Amino acid sequence: MKKTLLMSVDLGTSFIKTGVYNTDGECVAESLEAVKDYRPKPGVFIQKGEELFDSVLSCMKNVCTTLGNNAKNIEAIAFTGQMSGFMGVNERWEDITTWSCSLDSRYIPYANRQMSLLKDKFLEISGTNFPAMAPKFEWYNTEFPEESKKIVKYLMISGYVIGRLGDLAIEDAVIDRSYISWTGLADVNNDQWSKEICEAIGLDSKYLPNIVNCNHVCGYLTEKMASVIGLKSGIPLVSGAGDKVAGCLGTGTVEPGDLVFEASSYGEISCCVEEYRPDTKARRLDVLASAIPGEYYATHFIAGSGITLDWFINTFIRNDEEELGDAFARIEKKAMELTPGSDGLMSIGLLGGSSMPLDGTLRGMWMGHSWSHKKEHFYRSLLESFTFDFSLALDSIERLYPEYKMNDVTIVGGGANSSIWPQMNADVTGKTYYKLNRKDASMLATSIIAGNAIGLFPDLKQTAKQFSERSDKFSPNFGNQEIYVKHKKLYEDYTKELHSFYKGIQNLQS
Template structure:
């Protein structure tokens, strides 16, 4: 039977999504299901590893069963997943503890320790400054839960865990693909290997780390029992997959140096595309992820609550009367709010907003909080709304300033934006004006699953040139939002003011 279909599965923090595609990118069917997060005590956030597996089985079945697609015609499957949390398995590939979520802050003392003892060296080698990711978490388990650490054969992330279960792998066959390893705290990211130097310095048992492989490697075939659970044909190929940000970038066609990728969601993420590894030792703001495409890198940074800031303002200020929240109706309040923004001149008449209501992520400053600066009698809700939108773009401009300083020869060609915020024409134009880069929207909304599916297709030999395939299947939606020279000239000094504002706030909250 001709193999002409691919499946991509996105294992997110709060939901699992799957999509069934033709090789040319045509979506046949998709499905999603929520995945629970557990909060057993303050500061602790974890998940059940089994939930990743069962939710993946559920959504894959939901894709295949109503589609009339013969499972035997599905060539391969691949998973992308959340990136900064870590799981622990024993010799038989069974979990020895709940999955340690990226939202869990038990490891904070070990973030501080790694930063103090070897922060610059970790940044130089991994491409990522010490943060809440695998490294500090593994040290927490080693020092705070030594019995569980001893029973741990390998540390794994969700995508490879589910793929390994499908293929019946043992612990010695556990893997991680190279798009995750900047978050490991113990890698040599430039060379795609584990760092003996860092493992020795922090006395981490290197044998507990999985092998590092390319995303497009076939790691096995679907066994009989998992095939029944997923509705797949036994023998279906399984590719290694990638981290969710890497898969999304691939799905959006971010395959050439100078392209930008803006994920305008709950977190506001801006990723670049370069052909050089960047280690931001000076600022510890940029995180450099290896792309799925060989020879490319994605320097990125993000605002933890970028998208939530606008919702917070809507709920706490815009949609209130006499201190009482009004009902949320079917009417799109965001559209109302942003329509008012168009009446306000660029720069919000001197009003600035700092969007770090829960602490700054890049660079790490967990004690920082949000702030308004420059409030005057003339400012209205429209000014405050516009200042929120501008603050995200100012923060992005700070990231790009660092990127340009490290790679002055890099020419930025366009930004592609996805997520809920991409729907706002006003916000896209503000970003284009501040960053001085054309903004483009894309058709579709499930770029991670398509990125994973393309990886599966490459692994199965159905896609020859992955970069070209990604480029041609990422369909642009509408005309570009071209930057206004006049508005960019107005914004240029305001960007520098915003950067100084953040430096001042950082010092204030650290004191």
């Protein structure tokens, strides 16, 4: 084990994960701790700050127990995790609102109202098609007025954990630049809060944390917290980056024009760019500020794409006692034998609606099926629908950034292990796809940021490229691309033209 160690803490929705890395980018110990949540009724999903923080402490303590005496070699701690949510605290860092992540949808009516008034401002200034913190502020302030009076700062979960671990003064609360787009409150081009947007929703920016770079040392681990965890006190607490941005860094997606496709629960395609250019034409892109100052990621995600695939397998394919992975492998083997276009079966897989462009009325649909279609046709068409959606986002990126050569894509996440999806993406987009040689991109990147903050890794870009290597190659079949381009156009048309159809169904249920 290398002497100097770096700790990464991932603040996930369901789990807290802690990894410890040496200076060669090797994970030498890790721990996982479940996070408790409350779902008292549909649309309500909350996590109590104190319980969440206890899970963080427990997870950090467990990994230190695994390390034993080597825990004394940890020299910096950095953070990654959820990028969309809202928490309000008082001057003593006490949780007033609870942590309300993206799964807590009580704010949606306020989001719809704000979008009707500020849709273009959110995209052009803050870089997002659908903000979270801005409408959550209005929701809580309106529906819980007395509790709102106790709030001194509105935070992301990483800022809350850092403040507690370092016992920071509340005026020193931070948010790193990678998170600011999805708040809907920031001027992303200038790494500052937008006076225009804040005034429009009635929020005084004094209630917002300080925006810092991802390698910012926010404070130091207190003696009290160090004693609980099993670490030495005074370890630098580094801001880190949100999980999507950290994932981009950890895959070596750091040069303008570099592309990464994260095939995960919330699938996402991202391109490293040098400036933000809003996609006002198609509205298929958000922007996320990079961990590297001055750079950004033009990004598109599908809400719950991986969750939809799991739903399909669990509902229609998986047998009793069968492992989920085995069920996937079984249906994919059959789906591979089918021709592009699934023998005339098409799908819309947006079970949670479309985030980019924003259309909350869209849901799932299969069309064109006959008695000849089998389960594998439905599965393949679902994969094809997601691939068309991501390919349309790539078209927007290439339209907005024509100066970049975008010939290949790194694919990571659970979908990278599919026997069919990487090749399908290559065929639809006409680009070469490569798998990454490791599965811990965001945690690795967080350790790199921690090391950079204390001078171990002077160049974030070079270190990220050094630690990430690509393996399996998937070259496009241009014959298949000719077939797919027609299906992709139909998919784009249908998601627009069928809006009233979906709306009609939903009206019947209201």
